[in-house]
Amino acid sequence: xxxxxxxxxxxxxxxxxxxxxxxxxxxxxxxxxxxxxxxxxxxxxxxxxxxxxxxxxxxxxxxxxxxxxxxxxxxxxxxxxxxxxxxxxxxxxxxxxxxxxxxxxxxxxxxxxxxxxxxxxxxxxxxxxxxxxxxxxxxxxxxxxxxxxxxxxxxxxxxxxxxxxxxxxxxxxxxxxxxxxxxxxxxxxxxxxxxxxxxxxxxxxxxxxxxxxxxxxxxxxxxxxxxxxxxxxxxxxxxxxxxxxxxxxxxxxxxxxxxxxxxxxxxxxxxxxxxxxxxxxxxxxxxxxxxxxxxxxxxxxxxxxxxxxxxxxxxxxxxxxxxxxxxxxxxxxxxxxxxxxxxxxxxxxxxxxxxxxxxxxxxxxxxxxxxxxxxxxxxxxxxxxxx
Amino acid sequence: xxxxxxxxxxxxxxxxxxxxxxxxxxxxxxxxxxxxxxxxxxxxxxxxxxxxxxxxxxxxxxxxxxxxxxxxxxxxxxxxxxxxxxxxxxxxxxxxxxxxxxxxxxxxxxxxxxxxxxxxxxxxxxxxxxxxxxxxxxxxxxxxxxxxxxxxxxxxxxxxxxxxxxxxxxxxxxxxxxxxxxxx
Numbered sequence: 411x412x413x414x415x416x417x418x419x420x421x422x423x424x425x426x427x428x429x430x431x432x433x434x435x436x437x438x439x440x441x442x443x444x445x446x447x448x449x450x451x452x453x454x455x456x457x458x459x460x461x462x463x464x465x466x467x468x469x470x471x472x473x474x475x476x477x478x479x480x481x482x483x484x485x486x487x488x489x490x491x492x493x494x495x496x497x498x499x500x501x502x503x504x505x506x507x508x509x510x511x512x513x514x515x516x517x518x519x520x521x522x523x524x525x526x527x528x529x530x531x532x533x534x535x536x537x538x539x540x541x542x543x544x545x546x547x548x549x550x551x552x553x554x555x556x557x558x559x560x561x562x563x564x565x566x567x568x569x570x571x572x573x574x575x576x577x578x579x580x581x582x583x584x585x586x587x588x589x590x591x592x593x594x595x596x597x598x599x600x601x602x603x604x605x606x607x608x609x610x611x612x613x614x615x616x617x618x619x620x621x622x623x624x625x626x627x628x629x630x631x632x633x634x635x636x637x638x639x640x641x642x643x644x645x646x647x648x649x650x651x652x653x654x655x656x657x658x659x660x661x662x663x664x665x666x667x668x669x670x671x672x673x674x675x676x677x678x679x680x681x682x683x684x685x686x687x688x689x690x691x692x693x694x695x696x697x698x699x700x701x702x703x704x705x706x707x708x709x710x711x712x713x714x715x716x717x718x719x720x721x722x723x724x725x726x727x728x729x730x731x732x733x734x735x736x737x738x739x740x741x742x743x744x745x746x747x748x749x750x751x752x753x754x755x756x757x758x759x760x761x762x763x764x765x766x767x768x769x770x771x772x773x774x775x776x777x778x779x780x781x782x783x784x785x786x787x788x789x790x791x792x793x794x795x796x797x
Numbered sequence: 798x799x800x801x802x803x804x805x806x807x808x809x810x811x812x813x814x815x816x817x818x819x820x821x822x823x824x825x826x827x828x829x830x831x832x833x834x835x836x837x838x839x840x841x842x843x844x845x846x847x848x849x850x851x852x853x854x855x856x857x858x859x860x861x862x863x864x865x866x867x868x869x870x871x872x873x874x875x876x877x878x879x880x881x882x883x884x885x886x887x888x889x890x891x892x893x894x895x896x897x898x899x900x901x902x903x904x905x906x907x908x909x910x911x912x913x914x915x916x917x918x919x920x921x922x923x924x925x926x927x928x929x930x931x932x933x934x935x936x937x938x939x940x941x942x943x944x945x946x947x948x949x950x951x952x953x954x955x956x957x958x959x960x961x962x963x964x965x966x967x968x969x970x971x972x973x974x975x976x977x978x979x980x981x
Contacts, residue, residue, distance in 0.1 A: 422910060425872075429868050430858075437864060439859075673979075679981035687864075
């Protein structure tokens with residue numbers, strides 16, 4: 411009998427150990443305070459601002475193992491980083507960040523073109539939807555944070571460009587073909603969401619002009635038709651869609667849009683829970699691989715952060731608030747821990763404040779994690795106030 | 798999980814028809830009701846205690862209840878497959894006296910990997926009252942099957958019913974795993 415009991419217990423213990431290692435390794439959420447997050451935000455913005463060139467472009471990438479700067483560039487990312495810096499100014503009130511973001515903005519404003527009643531940023535070649543979406547998002551956040559309406563006509567002009575690319579089903583074509591003088595029949599994986607979010611933000615700044623309705627149409631497309639139309643095998647965990655639904659006017663929040671927000675929260679939730687399981691060493695490395703690329707983790711954090719305010723304000727999503735806050739605070743905890751700080755080993759100015767993935771960092775790594783931390787900061791402050 | 802699903806989940810996990818085939822019996826083929834009642838009660842109380850401690854336990858292990866659902870679902874699917882292929886539990890040596898209520902009734906018939914996984918996941922996500930209701934109903938069903946005489950026909954009926962519960966268990970497991978993936 412003892413042998414049978416031992417056999418049963420052994421199977422139970424071995425099974426539990428296998429499940430523990432393979433399916434539910436510890437989700438490590440290091441303790442983090444609002445002060446830690448503020449310090450991390452300061453370091454990340456310093457990396458972005460100190461790496462700016464005289465022409466308003468940002469340091470694109472840095473490989474610390476080879477000590478090599480990547481001198482490539484991506485203009486959608488330029489728009490994204492500029493937008494994040496305005497977000498950082500809005501949260502921290504640091505005037506230096508407004509100056510830096512305005513320098514990034516000025517770089518784009520040098521290349522604005524007009525055509526058929528709309529205005530667009532043409533960094534080079536055909537006019538990209540995503541970069542213009544993020545530029546408009548940056549301008550909208552700037553207006554919201556400063557009250558300065560100096561760029562209103564440009565904002566409307568870019569809004570008209572985005573809407574001119576929009577198709578009747580809500581999809582938005584990713585480029586304006588300069589030679590053919592018509593939209594190019596091509597989609598971008600993230601450009602659609604970037605444009606939709608920009609339109610939702612524009613609607614908040616300039617209500618009654620129909621921008622929100624256009625954003626809603628594209629949101630429906632992203633939630634219902636995009637995978638089929640654009641040929642994605644699985645749903646895109648699109649943080650720009652999360653921003654869009656988070657910033658959409660409350661009267662535009664239909665049942666299907668709220669349900670899409672719920673699905674998005676689920677995508678980001680599992681992504682961040684999985685990320686919290688990653689250690690990057692020992693047997694965990696074989697089972698979970700290295701801690702994820704900061705831009706990837708950051709987009710999931712941004713997505714969940716964008717949905718936080720919505721879950722607080724929208725009763726149909728109120729049941730998600732506690733879990734969203736758990737994920738957001740957990741992500742802030744492990745991302746603050748993963749950031750290279752001044753006290754880190756051999757931290758140079760090209761390393762300090764950055765998040766690396768296997769020795770390499772890029773401007774969008776800082777951008778997306780920065781936006782995540784900016785979303786987590788008020789949550790942590792509110793928690794600390796309650797305590 | 799709503800009440801009906803919790804009930805179905807505990808019924809499938811405890812699988813009264815299959816479990817009945819592993820309960821010590823009298824020579825006439827009926828279950829030893831004293832052992833069955835006591836062992837089931839002990840097992841159920843243990844599982845309710847586990848459900849009550851589930852949140853603290855998962856927190857100590859740094860596992861979110863949402864992620865644990867994936868693991869619980871996986872356990873349920875694996876055990877369901879085992880139940881389908883092995884419809885009659887292995888004979889276990891039975892000690893003399895009341896100790897047989899602990900072994901093999903309370904453990905491993907009532908407290909088993911599938912009921913442990915279910916108690917932890919429902920306790921953490923739905924609360925101990927939900928888990929208790931499911932366990933009481935499933936335990937009552939198991940005890941109610943005790944007087945059935947295990948003749949050739951009775952054994953066949955119990956084994957077939959056990960397979961049906963196994964299919965339900967697999968479906969519950971798949972549902973739990975999908976919920977664990979979809980939840981925040």
